[in-house]
Amino acid sequence: MLKNTGFCDRYIIMKNWQKEYSKSIRNIDEIPSHLVDKDISSLKRVSEKYPFFSNRYYLNLVSNHPELKPVIIPDERELEDNTGLEDPLGEEIDSPVPGIVHRYPDRVLFLTHNICPIHCRYCTRKRILGKNVNFGKNTWDRGIKYIESHKEIFDVLISGGDPLLLNNSEILYLLEKLKNIEHVGLVRIGTRVPAAFPERINSELINTLKQFIPLYMNIHFVHPLEITEEVKTACLRLSGAGIILGAQIVLLKGINDNVETLKILLRELLKIGVKPYALFHPDNTRGTAHFRLSIDKGISIVHKLRGFISGMAVPNYMVDLYRGGGKVEICYNYIKSKDGDTYEIENYEGKHFEYR
Ligand code: SF4
Structure with a gap:
């Protein structure tokens, strides 16, 4: 114990x-x-x-x-919970070769393995966590070949599991291969490590990653209590090495579904050099019903943030549709009426203005 x-x-x-x-x-x-x-x-x-x-x-x-x-x-x-789906986003339907999800025209998700710093109970990939899923160099090579042969792919998001739990030589291998593909203009790493296992962000890793800048990293956070001194140090080391940091946050009932908690989290992220990028509505994953809230509540929370805190701190509120429908930004509708080219628009305080 x-x-x-x-x-x-x-x-x-x-x-x-x-x-x-x-x-x-x-x-x-x-x-x-x-x-x-x-x-x-x-x-x-x-x-x-x-x-x-x-x-x-x-x-x-x-x-x-x-x-x-x-x-x-x-x-x-x-x-x-029997209401959720094993694979709510239909990743397996959109997977042309193992480890690759190709849903949008110019970007792919590159799954490296299924090992994580923690098992988040609300994980979309709950179906494979802790299971023996066969990722590995052969699977990566097939994925790299797929990307090489699809010239429309501009953006590769490396995720998992958590790619930063690969060893440095594996990370080097993947980044070298992907960065050398001429039509790939953007490589992103999706990770929970800097927020949940900051001791991984050591000098050797920084030296590996900084060879590949510009390199983008989306870090998964859910609560301001995750921003400890160690996490702050880890994020500042990454941004100091030239890596561009964004945060993706999952909106979760009972964890962060209130304006005050999110406000603190969003501001603290900016203070450690991480731009809040996306606020995800929880996916309809089997076994996670107790984390779900209504979209109306999510809209209302974001509505109470926008205008009240720096625009830099407000992420896009996104819903990932079932079975491969993809991500859609959900917004409060500030346009209240339209007459010809004259709009009636509400501001963040609820006051209405005419705009031509
Ligand atoms: S770190 Fe990411 S992939 Fe791993 S369990 Fe958490 S949400 Fe899922």
Whole structure:
């Protein structure tokens, strides 16, 4: 059992991240007892279907801040949800070769493996987390060939699992191959690592990544409590190396579905050099119904942010449609009426103005 030592003590960024990662917790019995307020056997049943996993840094953060508990601690409601879909985004339908999802005209998702710094309970790819999914160099090479032979592909998003948990030589291999494809103009890394396992952002990784700038990185955050000194250091090291950082946030019932929490998160992100890029409505993934909120509530939250905090801090609110429909931005409608070329437009305070 991990001792609850009041882990507010500074966590030291370790150079040997593999050693630290190898100490990650998979066993429900090792979760601090104050985070398990229900019958432990029911959590074990949940974890058999949807494995529990956390590195020690994040588990200690949750141990200190139980507000973050729903992010990683199994919940028996996961087994009760039959409404969601195993593959809500239809990634398998849009996969021309293993590991590649090609849905939009000029961009592909490149899945590298299914290993993560933590298992987020609301994950869209819950179906493959902790399962033995066959990614590897042969699969990557097939994906690279696919991209080489499709000249319309401009933008490659490397994701997973988490690509920053590959070792440096693997990251180097992938980035070299992708950056050398002439028609690929944009390579992005989608990652949870800087927010959930900051000790991975060491000098060797920075030296590997900075060879490939311009390089974009979208970091997944869900709560301001995730922005610790270690995370701040990790993000500043990445941006200091020239990597362009954005944040993608999942809007989650019971974690961040209120204006105040999001306001703090969005502002704190800007302070550490991370531009809030997307706020995702939770996907309709099986086992995650307890995280879902209505789109109306999401619109109302964003409406109460826009205009009230810096425009730089407000992300696009996106819904990813079922079965490959793709991402759509959902907005409050500020246009209240139109008469010829005259519009009646509402401002952020709810006042109406005529605009020709
Ligand atoms: S890090 Fe990303 S892919 Fe991994 S469990 Fe969390 S949401 Fe899913």
